Amino acid sequence: MSDYPIEPSAPGRTPGGRLRVLAAMSGGVDSAVAAARAAEAGHDVTGVHLALSANPQSFRTGARGCCTVEDSRDARRAADVIGIPFYVWDLADRFREDVVEDFVAEYAAGRTPNPCLRCNEKIKFAALLDKALALGFDAVCTGHYATVLVRPDGSRELHRASDAAKDQSYVLGVLDERQLAHAMFPLGDTLTTKDEIRAEAERRGLAVARKPDSHDICFIADGDTQGFLARRLGAAEGAIVDESGAQVGTHTGAYGFTVGQRKGLRLGVPADDGKPRYVLDISPVDNRVTVGPAEALDVTALTAIRPRWCGAPPAGPAAYTAQLRAHGEDVPVTARLVDGELRVAFDGPVRGVAPGQAVVLYDGTRVVGSATIATTDRHQEKPAVTV
Incomplete structure (x- = not known):
């Protein structure tokens, strides 16, 4: 890692300066501990939960989904324990347009999007950050595992988290230098395991200490991406072909496949060599999926x-x-x-x-x-x- 001084707590200010910080609190343990650390460091912290779903469910399904009524209540309880003001901001329309509709459109075009990157780019460090700055906040704090370093000339760099196993810099790679200047990641520069983060939450009296992490795509709570897309795009039967163009199966929508996929192909004709076949190409124009051997990937x-x-x-x-x-x-x-x-x-x-x-x-x-x-x-x- 660079020898530049680590400055995760003072975007836009001199080291040690007290900042007005808007802490994005999802209702999970990471964002709660991040907000608590920012407050403990002496910053003036306000918690905010982003309501990203127009029709939030009362409860999540295990570790799937987020942005539920339960999550907003968990975030509010955490803010009360930390002793910071708390608000819920409705960004559901912006999230639907910039993340959900983009996700559907990308799959319809035969591509495989990453909605977490799009959310960080368009919501947390665009819509949220812009609103925060307009209200006089200096920084947005999140529970991401990444590190912001300050160069001698005052410019910012984004680096991997100290703990490579938890590093989330990949989904933050869309942030430009202006956004990094107002980003705070209190969890990124500490070599702590997730169990230690949960233990810290318990010591702080945060009820989310044992709450399951949210996995998969937050707006597809049941984890059925293909079913979600089918409801949005409708069934469209097409051919699955091999590299020679011979039909080896059918599907109900090319959008339900990703390049490199092996499971769930339901091919009617086995490969000559008996080896598994993988999705090589998705053509939305003719609704065709091409499969072939692993080496063709x-x-x-x-x-x-x-x-x-x-x-x-x-x-x-x-x-x-x-x-x-x-x-x-x-x-x-x-x-x-x-x-x-x-x-x-x-x-x-x-x-x-x-x-x-x-x-x-x-x-x-x-x-x-x-x-x-x-x-x-x-x-x-x-x-x-x-x-």
């Missing part, structure tokens, strides 16, 4: 669009590591900007790369930026893309 390069930089963009071709999924491993790459698009070449073939996903570049622990994958190169030899 090998990707050697990609082009990504709509790059967002956590500081200055790359000046030229350079070596980085890239993360392609929220909990994926780093892979070495060479990347550069070409006419506003990010061109990335992998040092070796990688799998599980789908259009619509985010590629996030790292320089050591520093997040360079992110972009949305548009196309991939699956040639078996070294790609023609020169970076």
Whole structure:
């Protein structure tokens, strides 16, 4: 990690300055402890729960879903224990337009989106941050596991959390330097396990200490993404074909598949070699899904669009590591900007790369930026893309 001084508690102010902080409280243990730490550090903290669902359910289903009436009540109780003011802000319309409808549209176009990145970009560090700044707050505090470092010139850098196992910098790679200047992540620079965070919550008297973490997509409480999309997009029967174009099965909607998927294909014709087949391509134009062997998923390069930089963009071709999924491993790459698009070449073939996903570049622990994958190169030899 960089030797720059860690400054997670003073965006826009000198070290040790007392800030007006708006703590986003989801009703979970991480955001509650983050708010408590910010208050304990001497900041003037106000808690806010974002009502993101137009029709919140009374109770979540185990660890699935969020933004329920139960969650808002849990957040309010935590704020009462911490001793900070608390409000509920209704951002349901903005969330529906910028996150849910975008999610549906991306799947309809044959892409695989990450709604958590979109929520951080459009809701927590755009709509929420803009409103907070307009009301005179200095920073937005969340329970994300990431670290903001301050360079000697005062500019901010986003880095991985101290504990790599809990690092969430991937879903924050959409934040630009202005947003980082007003971001506070009190959990990111401490080497504490989740059990220790829960123990801290218990010591503080927070009832959410043993509440299950929310998993999967927050607005699909039952975890049935295909069913959710089917209700939005309707059934549309189409063909599943192999690489030669021969039909090997049918489906009720190409949007129900993702590149690299193996389970749930229900193919009527087995492969000649008897090996499993995977989704290689999704074509919304003709509603066709193409399947093939695992080795056909090998990707050697990609082009990504709509790059967002956590500081200055790359000046030229350079070596980085890239993360392609929220909990994926780093892979070495060479990347550069070409006419506003990010061109990335992998040092070796990688799998599980789908259009619509985010590629996030790292320089050591520093997040360079992110972009949305548009196309991939699956040639078996070294790609023609020169970076």
